[in-house]
Amino acid sequence: MSQPFPGALIDYGWNERVLALFNEFDGPAIQPARVVRVERSACVAVFPDGTEHLLQAPTLPAVGDWVVVEDAVIQAVLARWSELSRADPSGHGTQVLAANVDLVVITAPADRLSPARVERELALAWDSGAQPLVVLTKADLAPPGLEASLRDRLVGVDVLATSATADLGVEDLRQALRPHRTAVLLGPSGAGKSTLANAVVGGERLATGEVRASDARGRHTTTSRQLVVVPGGGVLIDTPGLRSLGLGAEVDLDAAYPDIESLAVGCRFRDCRHQAEPGCAVTAAAGAGSLDPARLASFAKLQRELAAEARRVDPLARKEELSIWKARVKSARANDKRRIR
Numbered sequence: 419m420s421q422p423f424p425g426a427l428i429d430y431g432w433n434e435r436v437l438a439l440f441n442e443f444d445g446p447a448i449q450p451a452r453v454v455r456v457e458r459s460a461c462v463a464v465f466p467d468g469t470e471h472l473l474q475a476p477t478l479p480a481v482g483d484w485v486v487v488e489d490a491v492i493q494a495v496l497a498r499w500s501e502l503s504r505a506d507p508s509g510h511g512t513q514v515l516a517a518n519v520d521l522v523v524i525t526a527p528a529d530r531l532s533p534a535r536v537e538r539e540l541a542l543a544w545d546s547g548a549q550p551l552v553v554l555t556k557a558d559l560a561p562p563g564l565e566a567s568l569r570d571r572l573v574g575v576d577v578l579a580t581s582a583t584a585d586l587g588v589e590d591l592r593q594a595l596r597p598h599r600t601a602v603l604l605g606p607s608g609a610g611k612s613t614l615a616n617a618v619v620g621g622e623r624l625a626t627g628e629v630r631a632s633d634a635r636g637r638h639t640t641t642s643r644q645l646v647v648v649p650g651g652g653v654l655i656d657t658p659g660l661r662s663l664g665l666g667a668e669v670d671l672d673a674a675y676p677d678i679e680s681l682a683v684g685c686r687f688r689d690c691r692h693q694a695e696p697g698c699a700v701t702a703a704a705g706a707g708s709l710d711p712a713r714l715a716s717f718a719k720l721q722r723e724l725a726a727e728a729r730r731v732d733p734l735a736r737k738e739e740l741s742i743w744k745a746r747v748k749s750a751r752a753n754d755k756r757r758i759r
């Protein structure tokens with residue numbers, strides 16, 4: 419029997435938008451549900467009466483998806499307003515990690531901070547359509563100045579220092595989820611994602627792991643992506659640390675590197691790649707010390723990855739890129755000769 423909705427789904431982020439999308443569907447026994455976990459060939463969704471059920475689906479939805487269910491079968495997946503995805507590790511297309519998130523919380527552990535990894539995750543987060551927030555975790559272990567240096571390096575994104583053990587920043591994160599926003603936690607294994615989620619939720623909902631002292635890498639205690647409700651409002655999606663976080667071919671780096679984007683206005687070529695092109699304002703800034711060379715290096719690495727991905731998807735792109743490059747080198751040489759004369 420169908421339950422009145424939205425019922426318990428309010429706590430899971432149900433809103434006017436989901437209602438409007440759901441109302442497009444007709445059927446005597448249809449119910450809305452939100453996917454809270456995805457297994458190998460089935461998924462678990464929560465229903466208006468607050469119960470969770472294992473559902474079969476011809477193509478699996480992502481955690482966070484809103485679905486239309488009839489007789490324990492998913493009939494439709496409602497249109498997503500945001501989608502956090504990575505290049506599929508199989509080498510084909512992209513894989514959606516979480517759907518319908520408002521906030522991508524990028525966790526950066528203070529005991530082994532990698533700004534380049536944060537920048538990669540920021541590129542994915544901006545591409546998702548959700549708002550990114552960088553959270554420095556284990557701030558109780560941070561050497562002096564670490565938080566400030568991370569803030570300096572990243573441009574155009576908020577940085578929040580947290581410590582689950584010292585109860586620092588946990589309430590701020592809770593506030594960021596109110597009234598009913600959905601956030602996904604992204605970051606390396608052992609970053610403290612599950613510990614932070616437990617602190618925010620107030621309990622032991624998510625499994626956490628001790629970091630092995632020898633190599634400081636976390637054990638993979640979180641095996642699936644899982645959605646939990648935050649008392650007082652908000653929804654958190656925990657994810658396992660992902661080994662590969664490739665960018666899909668469509669990702670644009672401008673939002674993650676607004677400083678480089680605005681410097682690029684001064685480059686001689688409008689589509690300058692800031693590598694070895696003549697008249698490049700970006701490499702000039704890095705040389706002069708006004709742009710962190712490490713930040714430019716991480717940008718260049720992501721850009722090469724995107725170019726490789728584009729060539730793989732479209733072999734014609736490769737030919738075009740080569741001919742543009744050759745023409746530029748030629749014209750730069752011609753210019754130099756003219757100047758010498």
Ligand SMILES: Nc1nc2c(ncn2[C@@H]2O[C@H](COP(=O)(O)OP(=O)(O)O)[C@@H](O)[C@H]2O)c(=O)[nH]1
Binds near residue numbers: 558581605606636637
């Ligand atoms: N010192 C300190 N250790 C923490 C903190 N949060 C998590 N940890 C430890 O970091 C390890 C990994 O935590 P976990 O939450 O499983 O990381 P996850 O893989 O990102 O989910 C565990 O041993 C935690 O006890 C913190 O705020 N301070």
Ligand SMILES: [Mg+2]
Binds near residue numbers: 612627639
């Ligand atoms: Mg975990």
Ligand SMILES: [Zn+2]
Binds near residue numbers: 685691692693
């Ligand atoms: Zn340039």
